[in-house]
Amino acid sequence: MALGKGLNSLIPQQKKVRNIIRRETGIVNDNDRVWQININDIVPNPEQPRKEFNEEELHSLVLSIQKHGIMQPLVVTERQEGGYELIAGERRLRASDLAGLSTVPALVRTATQQEKLELALVENIQRHNLNPIEEAYAYSRLLEEFNLTQEQAAEQLGKSRSALANTIRLLDLPEKIQTALIKGDLSAGKARALLSLNSEKDQLEMFESMMGTKMSVRDVESLVSGKKNNNKVVKDHNIAAQEKILEERLGSKVNISGTTKKGKIMISYDSTEELKRLISELS
16 A cells, blocks of 8 residues: 555544553544553564664653653554554654653554555654664565565655665665664765775775765765776777677677687676577577
8 A cells, every 4th residue: 555645544444442541642633543552562563664772862752751741642553462563653662661651642553564664664764763774674675575666665655766776775885884874974875975886895995984084975976986987997999899899790788808818708688588689699
């Protein structure tokens, strides 16, 4: 179900709610009501994309809840075996437990596994709660576990396809750089600039050289561009001429690496049909 169709489509018109503590605390709209639910009846959301919780921020939230209470209800769904599963609001749930609350306000909804992940993602993205790697991993899960295309996932999350794709690409970076993203030592913009470098070695070298500096994203992009240009090898004109002859003959991109005495020929193809054609041409 696409979130673009409205979150109201996830809200059941009638609810059979178990284990609800005594009283209704507020009205969201004509069909939704917020209830006080025993905190011990709520289990965490296994689809929660957020893995890192800042202890200092959590402590601040505990103090706020102790003084003012919970300003925004949690979102939960009923479990077949009884009790509730959290869809959105894990930080509030943790802080409420630490604050010593016995009940929390929650909106009860029905949701599939995919919808649970989507809702948790949307809440975290809107609140800027996810680090770039958590966000990338959650997007990747949507694609792989629920067989969505990038276009479908982007539509459901209210993001552009290119933004979603560029975020997922962060998972291709070396672990050391991903760790810096998780800790907040490196911005997603600078990390995406590093993706332009072809080798992990170059990415790590550039990462090490920029850490501790006050470079902007544009500065990093300029450094990356300069390194790529420096790494380029001027190809022998005879090799380049042979590449052109082969490309005209085969109708495909050809790359020759090495010298006129020894090297490799790489022929690119973009489809099964083109591969079959090339095999026929070379047979």
